[in-house]
Amino acid sequence: MNKERDIESNTINLIVNGENTPLIVGDQVSGLLPSHTLAYTLRETLGLTGTKVGCDHGACGSCTVLVDGKPILSCMTLTIECDERRITTIEGLGEPEIGQLDPLQQAFIDHAAFQCGFCTPGMILASKALLDNNPPPREKQVKEALSGHFCRCISHYHVVDAVLKAAKREE
Amino acid sequence: MKTFKHFNPTSVEEALSLLGDYQGRAKLIAGGTDLLGSLKDHILPDYPEALINIKAIPGLDNIQGNGEGLRIGPSAKLAEIAQSPVIRNTYPVLSEAAECVATPEIRNMATLGGNLCQDTRCWYYRYPHEMGGRILCYRKGRGPCHAVKGDNRYHAIMGGKACFAVCPSDMAIALTALDASLKIAGPKGERLVQIKDCYHVLGSVLQPDEFVTEIHVPHLPKRTKQAFIKFTIRKPVDFAIASVASVILEEKGVCKDARLALGAVAPTPVRATDAEAAINGKAIDANAAERAAAAAVAGAKPMSKNAYKIEITKALVKRALLS
C-alpha cells in the first residue's frame, strides 16, 4: 500500500554524542529492525556498551540515556522512533580524547559512589540531566531524580553525596 | 522481541486508516512503557504485525485550560502533566496522580493516553512466556481466573466478575474524581464518553480500530480541595495497592460537593458514591470522615488474600477528606 511506504521509515539518523549516526532499516547485518530498542542499537549495533541492560523491562534505570537532554529508558524505547534525536550516552561525557572527566564522573570517583559499577552509567546520566536543567538541587531532589534507579550494592548514600558535591562545584 | 512493521502516521485519520487496514493485528504505540513490556514477555498468544506510532502526529500533546475546562492530548507526557502550571493550579489531583506514576524516567516517556489504556498488571496475566509458557486465563479468552484460588493479594475487592484484575491506571482514578470524558475516534467518527463508561471488567471500551484523541475535564467553577493518595509497598516504582482521588468543594468546613474515586480496588475506577453521600452536607471532621470511609468499602467482597485492602482504602479515604 502506497501510503504505508510513505510513513514507514527506510533510514533514520541518530545523533549520538554529537555524531550523526545513520542506520538503514532492514534485516541485513547491522541493519535496524523496528523491534530494536535503543539499548540494543547502542550496545550491539554501535558497540557503545557503556549503557547497561539490567532488567530490559524499564524497572531498574540501568539503561538510562539522555534523549534531547531528558533521561529516558533506552530498553523501552524503539530506535526507529528516535530519528534526528540527540542522544547522550555515558561515553559522551567529558572529553575522553584528552582524559578529561565530567565533574559528575569525578565526583563519583571522589565519593566512591559505586561498588559493582553496573548501575553507575545510568545514575550519572540521570544526575547530569538534573544538574544541567535545574538550580543546584537539595538532597530530596537528588533522591527524587534517582528514585527509579536500582542499586543493590547500596551505594545510594555515597551517590547522593557525590551529586550534591558536583552540584556545588558547578555553581 | 519479535519484530513487526512500524509506521509513523502524521494525522489521526492516517492512524485510523492503518488500524482499519490491519483489523486488530496492529497496535498503537505511545510511550511504549507498557506495550513493549508485554511484547517482550509475549504474554498474549497473538503478536501484532504492526505498531502505529502516534507520537509522530502533531498537536496531540497539548495541555490547554480555559473557561470551558481542561483539554489534554493523549500524547501529553506524564512529566508535562505533573509540571503543568494550569493543572497544578486548578486540577492538582491530576498533577499529583501523574507525579505518583512509576519513576522519573518513565514519566518522561509515558503518555496520558497510554496510562489510561494500559493493560492490567495481574501477575498471572503478565507471566512471561520464556519461563515455561504464558499463562492462559479468562481475560485471554481461555481458562479460569487463576487469582480466585491463587495469590490475589493485589486483586479486586469489589466489582470483579470472571476477571478480578484491577485497573492499574492512576490517571483514570484522578480523572474519575474530575468527571472527565474521553474523546474516542474511530472509523465511524468521534464520540465523547464519560470516564465512568470507559472501563469494564476486561479493560477499556476501546475497539481495536479506535483511539483516544483528547481528554476533557470539565471546568471547576470554584476552588476545591483535591488530593491523590496512592498506597504502595514502596515509593516510587510500584503500582497502587489502593488509591483515592478526591475533589471536595468545601464551604466554612462543610462539604458541599464531594467526588471520591477509588483505585486498584476494582477492575474499573470506582466512584465512591455512598461515601460521597455520607459526607455531602456534613462538616468534615474525624467522625464524618470515618463514616464516609466505612461507606466507601461497605460493598467490598474481599478475596482470600486481599482483605487488608479494605483497611487501607478506608485509611486513604479518611486522609483524603481530612487533608
Place this chain on the structure above:
Amino acid sequence: MSQEYRYIGKPTPRKDAVQIVTGRAKYIDDMEMPRMLYGKVLRSPYPHAHITSIDTSKAEAIPGIKAVLTHKNAPNWTTGTPRHVRVLDSRVRFVGDAVALVAAISRELAAEALDHIHVEYEQLPAVYDVEEAIRPDAPQLYEAFPGNLIPFDVPLFGPKTLRGVVLGDVEEGFEEADFIGEGTYAYENIPNPLPIEPPGVIAEWTESNKLTVWSATQSVTWHRHMMIPRMGFPDIRAIGTQCGGSFGSKNYSGQPFLYAAALAKTAGRPVKVCFTKEEHFGAFALRLGSRFRGKVGIKKDGTITAVSGEWFVNTGAFSDMAQAQIAVGCGEAQLMLRCSNWDVKTKLVCTNRNPSGIVRGFGGQELESALFPILETAMAKAALDPVEFYKKNYVKPGDGYYWRDGEWYVCRGRDYSDAIDKGVEAFGWKRKWKGWFKPTAVKDTKRIGVGVGVHGNADVGEDVSEAYVRLNPDNSVTIHACVAEPGVGQRSSLCKMVAEVLQIPIEGVTIAPADSLINPFDFGLLGSRGTFAMGSAVISAAEDARNTLLEQAAPMLKAAPEDLETEDGMVYVKGRPDAGIPWRKVLGLMRTITGFGRFDPDYSVPNFLILFTELQVDTETGKVDLLRVVIATDVGQIIDPPSIEGQLHGALGAAGIDTAIFEETILDEASGHILNLNMMDYKWRTFLELPQFHNVILETPIETHRYKAVGVGEISTAPGPSAILMAVSNAVGKKMGDYPLTPDKVLTALGKIPGDHKT
C-alpha cells in the same frame, strides 16, 4: 587505636574507577568473541513432570540455529552436592527447569527456535512445603533421595563436616534453665539476592579438551576447580569479567556455565549464555528456605543452658551446596550463642521450586532468622535486654566452638563488647528500648519500635589464597592473585596493602586480570575473607619480594639487608635516604623480582557486627517504614574507608534487612509458578525510602596479618531480618513471627482483619 599509614586506612580511588564512570568497564554481556553464538533455554511449564517425548527437528532446520541439545544428547556432566543435577534431565522439577538448549547466531533467533521444539510431558504431583516433602506419601523428586532428603555424606569440609550441633547434655541444660522459649519459626520467603547484572558466561573450547570461560563471577577459580571434576577432567581456563554484583550467588554460575560449555562443544564455536532478568528470578540462586522447630533454655542472668531442635532446610529442586551452608550456619550459631549443651539436627529437603544457592549470609542468616525468634521468646519471659544478652553470649577469646569442618576451635579473636557499647551509645538504645513488646513511642496511629541483631563468621580466614608480587625495574609492581571485582573493591585494597609494604606510589601497583591461567590459586572472594586471607597472601608475597630486593641491594650498599629500607623506588641504608639506589639499579633493566605468599586456613578469628534498627508502623495501613539503622563493629584496621562503608550499607541489599519488610519470592502453590519474576513485583529499596544509616567502626588491632585487620563485608545482611521482627513486635505490642511483614500481616496482628496471626 589504629596506626598512621601512608595508604592503609585512607581513602584511595578504586583502580577501576575511571573505567566504571566512563562506561568502559567490560561486563560479561559487553563482550563479544569472533563467531560467537547465543544460547537460550527452553523451560518447563510444569513443576514436576517426565519428558515423554521431545522433537527438535523443526528448530534444527531453522537457518542460523547451530546446536540444539536435549536430555538425549546433552553431555553427561553432573553437578550438585552430591552429584545429582544433570545438564538436561528427562525429568523437570520446577516451573522454569531446563528442557532444551539452543545456540543461534542471534538472541532473537535462538528465542524463536524454542517455540519450534515440541515437548510432551507426563505431569507428576508436586510438593513445596519442607515438612510435607518428607512425608512418606510425598511426591519423590529423585530416586536417589528417598523422602526427598538430600544426604550429607559428601565431605565438603572433611569427614566431620558439621551437619548439626551436638554437645553436652541438653536434658540437664533444660533442667537448669529458668526460662524456656519454644516454637517453630520459618524464614521461608526465599528472597533473591538480585544483583543488578544477570548471570552470564561465554564458553569456548580451544581444543577438544581445553575450555576457556569468561564469566561474571565472584570466585573465578570455582569455574575451574569446581567444574573440572564435574566435566570429565578437561583443562579449564577461567577468566572473571567485571561483575555487576554477586552477593554470593555468582560465586560460580553452574547452570549458565554448563549450558554455554555444552552448546559450545556441540557447535564448535564460542557460545554466550546470559540470563534475562526473568531467568535470574526464576532459574537462578534463591536463598535457602529455613524452618526451625526447637527449644531454648536460659537462666535469668542470660546464660544459655540448652539449645535443641530440628532445622529443616528447603533447597528447592536441587542442592548446589546447601550442605556447606548448613555447616557454616551451625558453626555461626555457636559463635552467637555461647552454650555448652546443644542438640540441633538438620534435614536438607528438596522441593519443586527454583533451587536455592549461595547467598550472602551463607546459612547463618537463614538459621538465625528462624532460631532467634525462639530465643527471644525466652529473653522476653526473662525480661532481658537483648543487647546485654547478645553481648554476654557472643563468643569470647578462649571459648570453643565446632566450626564447619567439625573440628573444635578455640577463639583467639577479640571481645567485641566495646563495639557493642559504642553502638548502643550511637543508637541511643538505652532510651529507646522500653522492654519487650513495648513501643518506643506512639503518635496518633504511628508506633515506633526498635530491634537488634548480631552476627559473626569464622570463615574470615577460610581456605587458601596464594599470590605473586612482582617488582619491575620501572618501580611498578604487579600483583598476581586471582581476585574478581563484583563490587567489594578488594582488588584495589590489595594494591593498597602492597603499596604500603613496599612504600611505593599506589598508582604504580597493578593487579593482573582475574585469570586462572596467569595467577596462582585463590579460593575466592567470599565469607569476608578478602581482607584477612587474600590480604595475608598478598602481603606475604610483597614482603617476600621486598626481602629479595633488599638482599640484592645489600652488597651494592655495603650493608646488611636488615639495615636497609625501600621507599618510592629507592633502596637506602636506614637514616641515609639521600644515598640510595633506584630499583632499576638493584634489579637490572631486564630483570624482575617475584615474591610468593600463601595463606593457609585459620578458623579461629570470628568477626562480628551488631545491627540496631528503628522503624515506624502505621497502624491504619500496616506499612512498616524503616527509619534508622546503626551498625557497630570492630575491624582491627580499616583498609579503605569508603569500601567498608559500602559493605556495611549493603545490609539494605542482597536479600538482607528488607526480607523482613517486603522482599519475597512469591510461589503459586497451585501451579508452581513464581509470580513476581520482575523488578516491580519483587520489591527492593529505593532512594526515596533510605533510612538514616550510621556505621560505628572501631579499630582495635586484631592478630591477623601485618595490618591487623579483619573483614566484615559478608556479615552485614544477616542480623537484619530478626532485628526487624523484634522492632515490629515491639511497635505493635505483639510477637511477630513471619517474613516478610507486609501490610496484610501487620494488620492481621493488630486485629484489624480476620486471619491467623503467626506468633
